[in-house]
Structure formats: C-alpha cells, structure tokens
Amino acid sequence: MITVTDLTKVYRQGKREVRALDGVSLTVPEGSIHGIIGHSGAGKSTLVRCLTLLDRPTSGRVEINGVDLTQARSDALRTARRRIGLVFQQANLFDSRTIADNVGYPLELIGVDKAKRAERVQELLGLVGLPDSGDAYPAQLSGGMRQRVGIARALASDPDVLLFDEPTSALDPKTTNEILDLILSLKHLGNLAVLVITHEMHVVKRICDSVSLLDAGRIVESGPLVDVVNTLDGRLAEALLGIPAHNPVDEVGGTLVDVLSSGSKAATPVVAHTSRIVGSELNIVAGSVEHLAGATFSHLRISVPDGTDPQDVIDELRRQGADAKVTDPRDLLEEQA
Ligand SMILES: Nc1ncnc2c1ncn2[C@@H]1O[C@H](COP(=O)(O)OP(=O)(O)O)[C@@H](O)[C@H]1O
Ligand SMILES: [Mg+2]
Known part of the structure; x- marks a missing residue:
C-alpha cells in the first residue's frame, strides 16, 4: 500500500516560485490500480520524482506499507526505494546486455548469486510473456516487447508498489492494449499497489479501479471510477x-x-x-x-x-x-x- 500525504514541491527559479505539487494526498491499496491523469505541466513527472525520492519533496509524506520514505536516511532510503518498481515511457534498456541480463540487473546490484538470478529472471520473463527472449538483445525486440522487459525488470526486486509513468505513450493502439492487459494481469498477483501516470483517458478506462485528476499541482477530483463518472458535473465524467x-x-x-x-x-x-x-x-x-x-x-x-x-x-x-x-x-x- 502506498500513502501520500500533503505532498508539496516548490521549485525556485531566481525570485519566481513554481508550485509543481500543491498538497497532493492519495492512497493506493494493494491489489488495485490507481490512475493519475493530467495535462502537460500538471505536475505528473514531478509527482513520479517525488514519490521515488529522486527529487526531495518540499513537504509532505510518502509511505510504503507504513514506512515513510521522506524520513529515511541514505542506506534505509536505498532499501525502501526497492519497494517501488518503476516503468517509464521508454524501457531504457542496456543495449549491450542480453534481455536476461537487463531483467537481472537489479538483482545483480543487491548481490543475488548467478544461479538464483537466472531462475528468477526466467520466471519474470514467463510472467511478462517473453519466456524465449532471454538471450536476445534489446535491438532485436519491438517497442512493446521492450516495454515488457522493462516491466519484468521493475518486478525483479519484488516491489510492493509499481509506478508507471506514461507506460504506453510511445506505443501503437494494439500494442498499448496488450501492455495494458499485462498491467491488469499483474494486479491479480494480489499484493501490488499499482500507480499509473498518464495523459490518456483510454488507459484509465481500460485498467484503473480509481483515478485522480491532477491540475496545476492539485488533485481536483478523485475516487473509484464508478463514482467519478456518476455525476453530471465532473471533468473526469465528461472526459471518460x-x-x-x-x-x-x-x-x-x-x-x-x-x-x-x-x-x-x-x-x-x-x-x-x-x-x-x-x-x-x-x-x-x-x-x-x-x-x-x-x-x-x-x-x-x-x-x-x-x-x-x-x-x-x-x-x-x-x-x-x-x-x-x-x-x-x-x-x-x-x-x-
Ligand atoms: N526542475 C524544475 N525547475 C523548475 N520548474 C520545474 C522543474 N520541473 C518541473 N517544473 C515546473 O513544474 C510544473 C509541473 O511540471 P511537470 O511535473 O513536468 O508536469 P507534467 O509531467 O504533468 O507535464 C511545470 O510548470 C514545470 O514547468
Ligand atoms: Mg511529464
């Protein structure tokens, strides 16, 4: 479970202040998918960076299963960060490494031995529908397959939270749906809290249980999908x-x-x-x-x-x-x- 409380990020540019996040609070329980939707400039990328502490929030808390990431010091933070699996728009794979070595990279970093790693990598490749691609190189794979590899790599350290930042924005509609269905299937593993950041309503419609609308750094509407559309006055209802x-x-x-x-x-x-x-x-x-x-x-x-x-x-x-x-x-x- 991920709990975000009153998260604020202010950037200073000389005398000017940009409030990129302004009091964002949300909760994603395990076994559910929450969508964050917003136009360009709404604060989506800032939210991803602050959730993972790649960027320090100005104030507020980010808790994963009750552990506050904003309070953790370097070693503890590194461990806590592994509780979050990250998938970006582009999988950003190492071109000179095989698919198996890409997926196993997070395990290599924490010193998992070679045999154990190989076993886990094969399991993960099976899970994302690429059981036979371990020996291939990224350049030999389609965009959709590379995104599957990115998902397998994000799952390698057995995270509690999966965070997707525009996971399908670079894909064609058919591949988009295949990747979305894969994300949906991960939800049924049961213990993952999944957060999907997107500007596409289609993504929200197809896979999300609940959704928040981010506008100028604030969450202006939020709730289970069934509730946010069941009104004549909501912006999400209108868009969805x-x-x-x-x-x-x-x-x-x-x-x-x-x-x-x-x-x-x-x-x-x-x-x-x-x-x-x-x-x-x-x-x-x-x-x-x-x-x-x-x-x-x-x-x-x-x-x-x-x-x-x-x-x-x-x-x-x-x-x-x-x-x-x-x-x-x-x-x-x-x-x-
Ligand atoms: N490093 C930064 N320094 C100053 N302003 C920033 C920085 N990063 C983002 N911003 C500003 O914060 C706001 C939100 O940006 P961003 O999180 O990238 O939005 P999105 O990802 O939704 O398009 C924008 O006004 C942007 O200009
Ligand atoms: Mg962005």
Whole structure:
C-alpha cells in the first residue's frame, strides 16, 4: 500500500516560485490500480520524482506499507526505494546486455548469486510473456516487447508498489492494449499497489479501479471510477464518458438538458417514458453509452421544445432514477473552441 500525504514541491527559479505539487494526498491499496491523469505541466513527472525520492519533496509524506520514505536516511532510503518498481515511457534498456541480463540487473546490484538470478529472471520473463527472449538483445525486440522487459525488470526486486509513468505513450493502439492487459494481469498477483501516470483517458478506462485528476499541482477530483463518472458535473465524467460534440445553437431550438443514467437504468428508455408522461416530444441530439468498471453509463443530451417547462422534464427524469440538468449552449461552444 502506498500513502501520500500533503505532498508539496516548490521549485525556485531566481525570485519566481513554481508550485509543481500543491498538497497532493492519495492512497493506493494493494491489489488495485490507481490512475493519475493530467495535462502537460500538471505536475505528473514531478509527482513520479517525488514519490521515488529522486527529487526531495518540499513537504509532505510518502509511505510504503507504513514506512515513510521522506524520513529515511541514505542506506534505509536505498532499501525502501526497492519497494517501488518503476516503468517509464521508454524501457531504457542496456543495449549491450542480453534481455536476461537487463531483467537481472537489479538483482545483480543487491548481490543475488548467478544461479538464483537466472531462475528468477526466467520466471519474470514467463510472467511478462517473453519466456524465449532471454538471450536476445534489446535491438532485436519491438517497442512493446521492450516495454515488457522493462516491466519484468521493475518486478525483479519484488516491489510492493509499481509506478508507471506514461507506460504506453510511445506505443501503437494494439500494442498499448496488450501492455495494458499485462498491467491488469499483474494486479491479480494480489499484493501490488499499482500507480499509473498518464495523459490518456483510454488507459484509465481500460485498467484503473480509481483515478485522480491532477491540475496545476492539485488533485481536483478523485475516487473509484464508478463514482467519478456518476455525476453530471465532473471533468473526469465528461472526459471518460465523452459525449459527442454537436452544434446546438445552429441546429436545435428549445432548451438543452443533459441526462445521465447508470446501472440497470442505463438500459431503460427513460427519455421515451419521460416524453410520454410530460406529453412533449423530447429530441435526443447527442449521446454515448460507456461500459466502465463493470457498469454501464448512458449520457444523453436532449432538447426540450419551447412550451414545455424543462424543470418538469428534469423532475420526471429524476423520478425515474436518472440525473439531469440544463446545459447552457454557451458552455458547449466554449468546449468546442
Ligand atoms: N526542475 C524544475 N525547475 C523548475 N520548474 C520545474 C522543474 N520541473 C518541473 N517544473 C515546473 O513544474 C510544473 C509541473 O511540471 P511537470 O511535473 O513536468 O508536469 P507534467 O509531467 O504533468 O507535464 C511545470 O510548470 C514545470 O514547468
Ligand atoms: Mg511529464
């Protein structure tokens, strides 16, 4: 389990201060995958460096299974750091070493003997789907295979936490999914807390149990995937559910209303029912259905014709178990801009 409490990092550039991390707190229990998503400049790389103490946090704590890394002194810190396996965008392998020697490198550093190392390396290569590649050199492998080697190497010192920094950003979509499925399978080893830092919503959708949105060094939304999408107001909900854009001002009149239904409600025709009960023709102008974290979410945008009170429509939708709110077309135009 990794617990981060009130982590802050301030960089000083002459007289200017950059608050790259500003009070970040999060917990990742073992057997789960937590995603940190944010735009460029949000503080993702700083977070990776501070979590691993490659960079000293200005304040705050990073605990792994209760041991505070920020308090550990050099020797203890080196040992504690081995509790974190790191995987970057590029595997950064030693070109002149075989795959087996790359994977075994962390074991070599701590003095594990050759026979034991060979056995463990073979086990790890099997785990990442490369049982026959031990004698190959990095240049002979595809990008996806090299990333598998990087994952095997990160697992070599038997870490408690695996930290991925943009693990699939350099890969094509098919290879991305293969690597994501491998990460997902590691979760089922059971005792690893996995943290994935990414700017891709697809990564969050496919493998994360919970997610935090990092913006200007702060976590502005956070929670289990099922919860963060189950609202009409969240930025994560909007990004993860991805309602199709349209041009409401030109094409449709009336009042626009966004409707969110989840679980078994997502499969029932709440808009049609509401149309009938309110006695008004509600027009669906955009929509999406997503399956996330084992649940179904339907996000529809409807137009309520002039002459019908939108509040009556919203009340009826809510009575039927959906959530609904009026959407200002000006907000939509800003989103598209
Ligand atoms: N070594 C540094 N010195 C000064 N400012 C930095 C340094 N590293 C990062 N920053 C600043 O901190 C902020 C977050 O950067 P970074 O963690 O690289 O974001 P991300 O990885 O999400 O793109 C940015 O404003 C960046 O300019
Ligand atoms: Mg970065």
